[in-house]
Amino acid sequence: MQIDISGSRICITEQIDAYIKKKLSSLNKYFRRILSIRVIIKAEKDAYLTEISVIADGVTVHGNGIDYDLYNSIEAGIHKVNRQAKKHKEKIKSHRSRDTLAGKRTSYPSSPASSGAGHKTIYTSKEIAKPMTADEAVMQLEMEGSRFFIFLNSNTNQISVAYKKENGAFVVIEPQV
DSSP states (O other): OEEEEEEESSOOOHHHHHHHHHHHGGGGGTOSOEEEEEEEEEEOSSSEEEEEEEEETTEEEEEEEEESSHHHHHHHHHHHHHHHHHHHHHHHHHHHHHHHHTTOSEEEOOOGGGSOTTOOOOOEEEOOOEEEOHHHHHHHHHHHTOSEEEEEETTTTEEEEEEEOTTSOEEEEOOOO
16 A cells, blocks of 8 residues: 655644554555555645545545644544545445345256256356446455456456456456357
């Protein structure tokens, strides 16, 4: 995780830097992988403005805080970022639970005529492929904890499969027809 803290018309001391990093550590409970955090503190005429941008798990979250006290300005910005991160996490959880509750993943027993000689089909599953990018599919795969994820690649408009290898690497299969 890369944290970039800068100031405009204000010197960022080690104490301020440590305070911001300590407060930003609370974001780890909302995201699995935080790529970068950018904090800009501006000293205005009679107030401090704190702008925070977090890039994590394929989403960007912004928060601004303004106050006469520097630390209250930082607190306000971090509070807004935390609130948005929590909202995003709940949104993803509710979509996942709604999909499974709606019965979108149903299994149907295979007919004996469809099974070939020597191979036995245990069951057939019908999946609804949602349009998304490969990065979003990998993120969804991580959150579900399943072995693979079928999706409609929004870049190519074709069905693709994302899966996790035993070594932890993610692979996206794009079939050619």
